[in-house]
Amino acid sequence: MSKTIGENSSPIFSVRHNDTGTSARTGVLQTAHGKIETPVFMPVGSLGTVKGIDSHEIQSCGFGLILGNAYHLYLRPGHTLIAEQGGLHQFMQWPGALLTDSGGFQMVSLANLCKVTEEHVGFKSHLDGSWHELTPEFCMEVQVALGSDIMMMLDHCPPYPSTEAQVREAVDRTTRWARRCLSVPRQAHQFLFGIIQGGVFPSLRQEAAGQLMELGFDGYALGGLSLGEEKQTMFQVIQSVTKHLPVDRPRYLMGVGLPEDILEGVCRGVDMFDCVIPTRHGRTGWLFTSSGRVLIKNAKYARDESPIDSECSCPVCQRYSRSYLRHLYVANEMLGVRLNTIHNLWYYGSFVSKIRRAIEMGQLQEFRTQFYEAQEGSGQDAKQDSVCV
Amino acid sequence: MSKTIGENSSPIFSVRHNDTGTSARTGVLQTAHGKIETPVFMPVGSLGTVKGIDSHEIQSCGFGLILGNAYHLYLRPGHTLIAEQGGLHQFMQWPGALLTDSGGFQMVSLANLCKVTEEHVGFKSHLDGSWHELTPEFCMEVQVALGSDIMMMLDHCPPYPSTEAQVREAVDRTTRWARRCLSVPRQAHQFLFGIIQGGVFPSLRQEAAGQLMELGFDGYALGGLSLGEEKQTMFQVIQSVTKHLPVDRPRYLMGVGLPEDILEGVCRGVDMFDCVIPTRHGRTGWLFTSSGRVLIKNAKYARDESPIDSECSCPVCQRYSRSYLRHLYVANEMLGVRLNTIHNLWYYGSFVSKIRRAIEMGQLQEFRTQFYEAQEGSGQDAKQDSVCV
Numbered sequence: 001m002s003k004t005i006g007e008n009s010s011p012i013f014s015v016r017h018n019d020t021g022t023s024a025r026t027g028v029l030q031t032a033h034g035k036i037e038t039p040v041f042m043p044v045g046s047l048g049t050v051k052g053i054d055s056h057e058i059q060s061c062g063f064g065l066i067l068g069n070a071y072h073l074y075l076r077p078g079h080t081l082i083a084e085q086g087g088l089h090q091f092m093q094w095p096g097a098l099l100t101d102s103g104g105f106q107m108v109s110l111a112n113l114c115k116v117t118e119e120h121v122g123f124k125s126h127l128d129g130s131w132h133e134l135t136p137e138f139c140m141e142v143q144v145a146l147g148s149d150i151m152m153m154l155d156h157c158p159p160y161p162s163t164e165a166q167v168r169e170a171v172d173r174t175t176r177w178a179r180r181c182l183s184v185p186r187q188a189h190q191f192l193f194g195i196i197q198g199g200v201f202p203s204l205r206q207e208a209a210g211q212l213m214e215l216g217f218d219g220y221a222l223g224g225l226s227l228g229e230e231k232q233t234m235f236q237v238i239q240s241v242t243k244h245l246p247v248d249r250p251r252y253l254m255g256v257g258l259p260e261d262i263l264e265g266v267c268r269g270v271d272m273f274d275c276v277i278p279t280r281h282g283r284t285g286w287l288f289t290s291s292g293r294v295l296i297k298n299a300k301y302a303r304d305e306s307p308i309d310s311e312c313s314c315p316v317c318q319r320y321s322r323s324y325l326r327h328l329y330v331a332n333e334m335l336g337v338r339l340n341t342i343h344n345l346w347y348y349g350s351f352v353s354k355i356r357r358a359i360e361m362g363q364l365q366e367f368r369t370q371f372y373e374a375q376e377g378s379g380q381d382a383k384q385d386s387v388c389v
Numbered sequence: 390m391s392k393t394i395g396e397n398s399s400p401i402f403s404v405r406h407n408d409t410g411t412s413a414r415t416g417v418l419q420t421a422h423g424k425i426e427t428p429v430f431m432p433v434g435s436l437g438t439v440k441g442i443d444s445h446e447i448q449s450c451g452f453g454l455i456l457g458n459a460y461h462l463y464l465r466p467g468h469t470l471i472a473e474q475g476g477l478h479q480f481m482q483w484p485g486a487l488l489t490d491s492g493g494f495q496m497v498s499l500a501n502l503c504k505v506t507e508e509h510v511g512f513k514s515h516l517d518g519s520w521h522e523l524t525p526e527f528c529m530e531v532q533v534a535l536g537s538d539i540m541m542m543l544d545h546c547p548p549y550p551s552t553e554a555q556v557r558e559a560v561d562r563t564t565r566w567a568r569r570c571l572s573v574p575r576q577a578h579q580f581l582f583g584i585i586q587g588g589v590f591p592s593l594r595q596e597a598a599g600q601l602m603e604l605g606f607d608g609y610a611l612g613g614l615s616l617g618e619e620k621q622t623m624f625q626v627i628q629s630v631t632k633h634l635p636v637d638r639p640r641y642l643m644g645v646g647l648p649e650d651i652l653e654g655v656c657r658g659v660d661m662f663d664c665v666i667p668t669r670h671g672r673t674g675w676l677f678t679s680s681g682r683v684l685i686k687n688a689k690y691a692r693d694e695s696p697i698d699s700e701c702s703c704p705v706c707q708r709y710s711r712s713y714l715r716h717l718y719v720a721n722e723m724l725g726v727r728l729n730t731i732h733n734l735w736y737y738g739s740f741v742s743k744i745r746r747a748i749e750m751g752q753l754q755e756f757r758t759q760f761y762e763a764q765e766g767s768g769q770d771a772k773q774d775s776v777c778v
Contacts, residue, residue, distance in 0.1 A: 048716065052723040077691065077716040085694060085712050093708045302466065305474060319482045323474055327437065327466040334441040334723065 012191050012218050013038075013250045013271075017360045023242060023269035026359045029065070029250060031149040032189035033089065033097040036065045038250065038271040039359075041262060041352045042099060043345055044279060046072045046106075048082075048092045051279050052338045053345070055094045061314070061342060062349030064096040065149075067274050070142045071103025071110070074134075075125055079145040087147030099274075100148035102139040104155050104195075105223070105255070116156055118173065136177040140184035140192075148190065152221065153181040155195035160227035167199035170224075175211040182215060191218035193252060199224060200233050202240040209241050220245050221252040222270075226261070235264055242269035259288065259351050260375070263368060266355055278348045282341030285329045289347070292380030294322070296340065301326040314346035401580050401607050402427075402639045402660075406749045412631060412658035415748045418454070418639060420538040421578035422478065422486040425454045427639065427660040428748075430651060430741045431488060432734055433668060435461045435495075437471070437481045440668050441727045442734070444483045450703070450731060451738030453485040454538075456663050459531045460492020460499070463523075464514055468534040476536030488663075489537035491528045493544050493584075494612070494644070505545055507562065525566040529573035529581075537579065541610065542570040544584035549616035556588035559613075564600040571604060580607035582641060588613060589622050591629040598630050609634050610641040611659075615650070624653055631658035648677065648740050649764070652757060655744055667737045671730030674718045678736070681769030683711070685729065690715040703735035 015027045029036040046069035111123030120135040139154040158170040194217035198205030252272035285296040289309035307317035328336025358367035404416045418425040435458035500512030509524040528543040547559040583606035587594030641661035674685040678698035696706035717725025747756035
C-alpha cells in the first residue's frame with residue numbers, strides 16, 4: 001500500500017554485505033538528498049538545528065542524514081512557515097537528507113497533559129500550554145510541508161511499564177493509524193516508515209510488525225524501547241523483531257543510544273539509529289573516547305595538555321587540549337559546548353563508519369571484542385550507563 | 390624607560406597615510422604574531438575565547454588581534470596554569486596577536502567590593518567572593534605569564550562622574566603605577582601601553598598624557614571613557630589628547646564602541662578599538678547592517694527570506710535567512726547566538742577595513758557622510774544607542 005515502492009523492489013534501500021556471525025549488515029539508503037551508507041547514526045536536530053552546530057559542520061563530522069521533529073517544528077516556527085520558506089532543507093540550509101519524526105513520542109513525553117484517543121493525540125504545548133489535537137493525517141501533512149526525505153508515521157507509544165492489555169491496545173491503534181498515515185499523499189521524494197510498538201512482549205512486537213508489513217512501508221522502525229526496561233530485554237525484543245522484517249527494507253531503532261547500544265543493535269540487524277546522547281553529553285561535558293568516557297570538568301584534566309582522545313582525528317582533538325576544554329566548561333563558556341559537541345558527533349560518525357568497515361571486512365566479532373576490551377581497561381571516568389545518560 | 394623601544398624609533402608602529410581633513414590615519418602594528426593594519430577593531434575574548442567562536446573563525450572574520458583579560462584569566466583558570474600550557478596563544482590555539490587588559494576596570498566594575506590603595510587594588514572575586522590584592526607589578530607578571538603581544542599597565546579608573554580632585558588623584562596614582570609597571574621585566578616580544586586617565590577634564594587628560602609620554606610607552610590608551618558622559622564630551626576629550634600624543638605610537642580607545650563611535654574616534658586620531666558590543670549584541674539579537682540595526686526577534690522577520698544584510702559577504706549572510714535566524718533566536722537555540730555573533734564580528738571587521746581604505750583613498754569625508762545617510766534613511770529597528778548598548 002505504500003505509495004512509492006513496488007512488491008519486490010526497494011528504491012530506498014539495498015543491502016551490500018551480510019555478516020556471517022551476526023544479523024549485522026551494511027547497505028545504502030538512496031534518498032533525493034544523497035546516498036547514505038548504513039549502519040548509520042543520525043544526529044538530532046529537532047528544531048531545525050543540531051544544537052550549536054551549523055550545517056557545514058554537521059557534514060564535516062561525516063553525516064549525510066539528520067533528524068528533525070514534526071512536533072517541535074509544528075509548534076515553532078510552524079510547518080506552514082517552513083513550507084513557505086522552501087521546506088526544512090532550505091530553511092536550515094541542510095543539503096543532506098532529512099528524517100522527520102512524527103512527534104508522537106514528544107507529545108507524550110514533553111507535553112503537559114496528553115490525551116490519546118482513537119481520532120488524535122491531544123496535548124498541551126510544553127511552550128505555552130495551548131491545546132492541540134493532532135490526527136495521524138495531520139502529522140503526515142506537517143511532514144509533507146517540511147519536505148523531509150523520510151517521514152515517520154504517528155504511533156501510539158505506551159509508557160514503560162504497561163500491562164500486556166495496554167500494549168496490545170497501543171499496537172492495534174498504531175496499526176489503524178498506520179493505515180490512515182499511508183492514505184495521505186506525499187511529495188514524490190518522500191519515504192514513509194512504519195513504527196513497530198509492542199513493548200517488551202515479543203509476540204505483540206511480531207504481531208505489530210506483521211500488520212505493518214502487510215500494509216507495506218518503505219522502512220520499519222522499532223519504537224517504545226530504551227524507556228527503562230533492562231538492556232538485555234531490549235536486545236531480545238530487537239532480535240525477535242528484526243528476524244521477521246523484510247531484508248530489503250531499512251530498520252530503524254528509535255532514540256538509541258550509547259555506542260555499545262548501537263553496536264549491539266547492529267549485531268541484531270538494525271540499520272539506523274538516532275539519539276541526543278552525543279549532543280546532550282557534549283553540553284554536559286561527557287566526552288566519548290576510544291578508551292571510554294571522559295568527564296571534562298574533573299580536576300585531573302586542569303593541566304592535561306593531551307587532546308580528548310589521541311586516536312581521534314576530529315578538528316577539536318587536532319587543536320585543543322583537555323586543559324583548555326576543561327577551562328571552557330568550568331567557565332561556562334559557549335565555545336566549550338560547541339567543541340565538545342563536535343568531538344562527540346565526530347566520535348559517533350567515526351564509530352559507525354568503523355562498524356561498517358568491520359562488517360565489510362568480515363571482522364565484526366573482532367571489532368566488538370576490541371571495543372569492549374578498550375572500554376573495560378580504560379580507567380576513564382565512567383563505564384556505567386546510569387551515571388551519564 | 391620602556392624596555393623595548395629606542396628614543397626615536399617605534400618598532401611596534403608605523404604610520405602609512407594621514408587624512409588631510411581629519412586626524413585620521415592608517416598604519417601598521419608589527420607584533421611577534423603578525424602585522425596588524427590600523428585603524429583596527431579587536432574582538433574581546435576575556436576568558437581565552439571570543440564567546441562561541443573558535444580561533445579559526447575569528448581569523449576568517451578578518452581579525453588578527455584580539456583581547457584577553459588578566460583579571461578574568463588570573464581568577465580562572467589562573468595565569469600560572471596558562472603559562473605551563475605554553476601561554477595564552479597556545480592555550481586557546483590563537484595564531485594571531487593578543488592584547489591583554491590589566492583588568493583594572495574589571496576589578497572596579499565586576500568585583501563585589503573594591504578598595505584601591507597606593508599599593509594595590511583589593512577586591513572580592515565576582516566568582517566566589519575570595520579576597521585578592523593585585524599590585525601593578527603583579528598585574529604585569531600575570532600578563533608576562535600569559536605571553537600577550539601587547540600588555541596594558543594597571544591604571545586607576547575613577548567612576549563617572551567624579552570631582553576634579555578625585556580624578557586628579559587617580560591620574561597621579563596612575564602615573565606612579567605606570568613607573569612601577571615599567572620596572573617589571575617582560576618577554577622580548579611584549580609591548581606595554583600606558584593608560585591615560587583624566588575623566589572629562591581636558592587639562593588633566595593632557596597632564597596625564599604628558600607624564601606617561603615622559604616615562605615612554607610603546608602605545609597610549611585612553612581609559613575611563615564611555616562611562617556615561619555625553620558622546621560629544623567624549624569626542625572632545627579624545628581630540629584634546631590625541632593631538633598631544635607622539636605620531637609614531639599607536640593610540641587605543643578602550644572599550645569603545647558602536648560603529649559610529651569608532652568612525653568618530655578614527656577621525657580624532659585613534660588607531661585601536663575594542664568592545665563587547667558586536668559579540669554581546671549578537672547574543673541579544675541586535676545585528677548590524679549597512680543600513681542600520683536589525684532586532685532579529687521582531688515579528689516582521691518571521692517570514693523574511695532575505696539575509697541580515699544583502700550587502701554583507703559574511704558566511705551567515707551567504708546562507709541563512711532572517712526567518713531562520715529569528716526562529717533560532719525565539720527558540721533560544723545556541724546556533725542563533727553563534728551565527729549572529731559571526732555576522733556582527735564580520736560587520737565590524739569589514740567596517741574598519743572600509744575606513745582604512747577610505748583614508749588611503751582620501752575619501753574619509755565621503756565615507757562618513759554616506760555612513761550616516763545610510764543609517765538615517767534606513768527605517769531599521771534602532772538608531773538610538775541607549776536602546777541597544
